[in-house]
Amino acid sequence: MKRMGSKQVLVPTVSCLLLLFCLGCKCLALELEATQTATLKVDASSQLARKIPDTLFGMFFEEINHAGAGGIWAELVSNRGFEAGGLHTPSNIDPWSIIGNDSSIFVATDRTSCFSRNIIALRMEVLCDECPAGVGIYNPGFWGMNIEDGKTYNLVMYVKSAEAADLTVSLASSDGLQKLASVTVPVAGTSNWTKVEQKLIAKGTNRTSRLEITSNKKGVVWFDQVSLMPSDTFKGHGFRTELISMLLDLKPRFLRFPGWLLR
Ligand SMILES: *[C@@H]1O[C@H](CO)[C@@H](O)[C@H](O)[C@H]1NC(C)=O
Numbered sequence: 001m002k003r004m005g006s007k008q009v010l011v012p013t014v015s016c017l018l019l020l021f022c023l024g025c026k027c028l029a030l031e032l033e034a035t036q037t038a039t040l041k042v043d044a045s046s047q048l049a050r051k052i053p054d055t056l057f058g059m060f061f062e063e064i065n066h067a068g069a070g071g072i073w074a075e076l077v078s079n080r081g082f083e084a085g086g087l088h089t090p091s092n093i094d095p096w097s098i099i100g101n102d103s104s105i106f107v108a109t110d111r112t113s114c115f116s117r118n119i120i121a122l123r124m125e126v127l128c129d130e131c132p133a134g135v136g137i138y139n140p141g142f143w144g145m146n147i148e149d150g151k152t153y154n155l156v157m158y159v160k161s162a163e164a165a166d167l168t169v170s171l172a173s174s175d176g177l178q179k180l181a182s183v184t185v186p187v188a189g190t191s192n193w194t195k196v197e198q199k200l201i202a203k204g205t206n207r208t209s210r211l212e213i214t215s216n217k218k219g220v221v222w223f224d225q226v227s228l229m230p231s232d233t234f235k236g237h238g239f240r241t242e243l244i245s246m247l248l249d250l251k252p253r254f255l256r257f258p259g260w261l262l263r
Pocket residue numbers: 100101102103104
């Protein structure tokens with residue numbers, strides 16, 4: 001609104017100036033002949049050249065099109081806090097999905113997380129007892145997780161369960177058939193959230209893998225901030241080594257974080 005107001009003042013002022021300018025030009029134009037030839041001389045000699053400063057070349061970073069999440073940040077889990085739908089319930093848990101069916105598993109979001117600023121947690125209710133192959137949840141990451149043979153992956157997550165349970169955490173192919181790594185995570189039955197940290201070592205490669213968390217015991221388990229990262233991030237900071245190396249090779253003289261561009 002403010003901008004429109006100043007525009008309204010500007011228009012008459014500019015019009016007056018233009019009118020005066022044109023009147024002046026008209027007098028000048030009368031003096032000139034009809035044949036108007038202009039010659040433009042360009043002196044490109046090196047004496048007149050100006051060196052472009054080295055500091056002019058740098059990088060511009062904005063979190064759009066997965067530049068950060070799914071890009072240079074090495075996190076493999078997409079929507080790890082179950083907050084893609086905001087801080088209200090039901091939230092959006094996409095791309096998380098279930099392993100099992102409606103009669104064996106029920107998932108929902110609630111506001112019981114131990115993180116007060118990211119209050120949404122996932123409540124997973126296993127309905128079957130001695131569920132044959134295990135039921136649970138999986139996350140395909142951003143376009144599938146690139147899991148590589150021999151590499152170590154660090155799992156960090158927060159869990160809560162009223163009764164003791166054994167969770168199975170696996171890295172598997174997108175159809176779940178090929179298991180690349182698997183660990184058992186015992187969860188103590190308490191009313192408290194517990195931080196779980198585990199290492200998974202891949203014994204195979206699949207570029208479109210997923211993270212699976214399953215159980216075969218009836219009960220309720222809550223999850224939040226589920227993270228899976230390769231252990232070989234750039235200087236241990238969490239950036240993807242190969243991408244950061246490419247950016248460093250550009251030898252940027254500055255790094256710019258813009259804002260408000262999409263407004
Ligand atoms: C759910 O899965 C169980 C175990 O695989 C199967 O026995 C049952 O028929 C399935 N139920 C439905 C409704 O698909």
